[in-house]
Amino acid sequence: MRHARFVMLLAVLFGCARTEATSPQSKALRNAPVSAEPEFGAPASLALDRAQLRAAGAAPALLQKLDSSVYRYFRALSVEYSSRVCTEFRDLRWRLPVAAVHGDAHVAQFVVTPTTFGIEDYDQAGFGPAVVDLVRFASSLHLACREVKWACQSEHAIAAFFRDYRGALAAPPVRVQPALVDRVRRRVASSRAAWLPWVDSLSQPLPSAVEQAVRRRWVGFAAQQQLISADRPVEFYDLVRVGSLQLGVGSALETKYLFRIRGASDTPTDDVILEARSTRAPRLYTGIWSPHHGGSLHTLYLMFLLGPRLPELFGTAVLNDDAGAPEFWLQSWEPGYAELSTSDIESQADLEDLATDAARQLAGHFWTRFPEPLRPIQRFGQLQAFDATEKRARVLAKTLADETFASWQQFRQAR
Secondary structure: OHHHHHHHHHHHHHHHHHHOOOOHHHHHHHHOOOOOOOOOOOOOOOOOOHHHHHHOOOOHHHHHHHHHOHHHHHHOOHHHHHHHHHHHOHHHHHHOOOEEEOOOOOHHHEEEOOOOEEEOOOOOOEEEOOHHHHHHHHHHHHHHHHHOOOOOOHHHHHHHHHHHHHHHHHOOOOOOOOOHHHHHHHHOOOOHHHHHHHHHHHEEOOOHHHHHHHHHHHHHHHHHHHHHOOOOOHHHHOEEEEEEEOOOOOOOOOOEEEEEEOOOOOOHHHOEEEEEEEOOOOOOOOOOEOOOOOOOHHHHHHHHHHOOOOOOEEEEEEOOOOOOOOEEEEEEOOOOOEEOOHHHOOOHHHHHHHHHHHHHHHHHHHHHOOOHHHHHHHHHHHHHHHHHHHHHHHHHHHHHHHHHHHHHHHHHHOO
């Protein structure tokens, strides 16, 4: 029965992702024969426009981040990358089986907690061909090598990534903790007393009217949470502090909130930190399909399908009064949580360890998350798709990495 429900869920997600688009172009495509060629248009540009970013609300700090590092610039291009991959492989699209894909898999998505490690951050995840993740992660290895100070051989790391990805499709993978995980854990505060002040420093003041609206909405959210988790008193959700969160590069223009709530007692070190992130409307022809219904819940589904861990989830909520206000999904933060930076990668062995672990995670879910009757069929299809795309994916990853570097240099000059 559990497998039957899961198959039904996949059918609903895949079906709506394919048919829900309403533009005249998409209606024509939906009614066209299978052999019709979609109008993909010109390949997406990797050139960011400084004036357009400012008009979209980019703060000076974000522009400085983009200027400072080609890797940070690369992080702002997830949609453009998936679109380019979709366009490049359109001739094979009917031979590339749909799967849950991360959508923005790269080295700096590697997260370390006191008990887990692996790629996280699923706000770009959806359903599409696995080659999207292959190209994006391989390009990140090329660009990470441009950032480090030691003699870096990106092709060796990419060879390990592709080898272990295919190996993880052929046999159940065994993940091995990369050596750098312990180093990262040592540099990050794990005691709540040391960690909470750092979290507070990330919380930026909200305009008064926005904060009042968020606080009003929070009352309803807290009541909803008590229905979901009746073992917690309503006081658990008492709001200590709320502010805006402006971390990230690819997600820097999204609205994000950081909540500090009372938790189990009045003792400050018992306070709980929640991050609220808004969802994006699905885009056509990016290589990744997302449902046009269900809002933030599809992010939580994909987190379950792809993630090495499931942080404590606090559901979804609308947090302001504007017409058409976005829905947010909320998850807890935990002491000792740390996202990798390229400065954490100290050797070729570190880079290849990360590549190997990413490959095993991205391919390994085919062994564990699919219902048993579908697993061998899905993995066989993925193996065929991998073999059909591997050589071109490697070339495209290098091409896009080089184009990203050139676009970044132009971006820095056009101040």
